[in-house]
Amino acid sequence: MKRIEAIIRTGRLEDVKLSLEQAGISGLTCEPVRGFGRQQGQTGGFGGSNYALNLVPKTRVEVVLPDDQVESAIDIIIQAAQTGEMGDGKIFVTEVLQAVRIRTGERDEAALS
Ligand SMILES: Nc1ncnc2c1ncn2[C@@H]1O[C@H](COP(=O)(O)OP(=O)(O)OP(=O)(O)O)[C@@H](O)[C@H]1O
Ligand SMILES: [Mg+2]
Structure with missing residues (x-):
């Protein structure tokens, strides 16, 4: 199992969620965050003299999903979240050691399906 963490434009959330739902993923968590990438939160157009680091x-x-669904989920997220402009976000993938459905005690892939 793997955990995909995608940091996306908030305006792309609905499309990302819908596309993942249509592909049959069985759960998702999302939350508002603030951060910066390699432009350090600069949106440009203000002369560049004030380089205070902004949190965007x-x-x-x-x-969290089975290993064999990771690549297609990444493709789906890119498809739904990409505008081609700076600040489209990032996807990180990490290993997940265990999953448990609390109601039934089901484990791992059975807890995800
Ligand atoms: N290395 C990182 N670690 C953790 N979060 C990151 C990292 N890079 C980007 N982020 C998060 O993703 C958001 C969007 O990043 P962003 O798309 O601007 O990345 P970028 O590397 O600057 O790419 P681009 O050049 O396309 O803008 C940031 O505001 C931050 O929340
Ligand atoms: Mg950036």
Whole structure:
């Protein structure tokens, strides 16, 4: 199992969520976050003399899923979240050691399906 963490534009959340739902993913967590990338939160157009580091609002989407669904989920997120402009966000993938559905005690992939 893997955990996909996608930091996306908040305005792309609905599309990302819908596309993942249509692909059959069975759960998702999202939350508002703030951060910066390599432009350090600069949006440009203000002369550049004030280089205070800005924290830009984004949305973090988290999905835990079986290994064999990771690549397609990444493709789906890119498809739904990409504008081609700076600040489209990032996707991070990490290992998940265990999953448990609390209601039934089901474990791992059975807890995800
Ligand atoms: N290395 C990182 N670690 C954790 N969060 C990050 C990292 N890079 C970006 N983020 C998060 O993703 C958000 C969007 O990043 P952003 O898309 O601007 O990345 P970038 O590397 O600057 O790419 P681009 O050049 O396309 O803007 C940031 O505001 C921050 O919340
Ligand atoms: Mg950036």
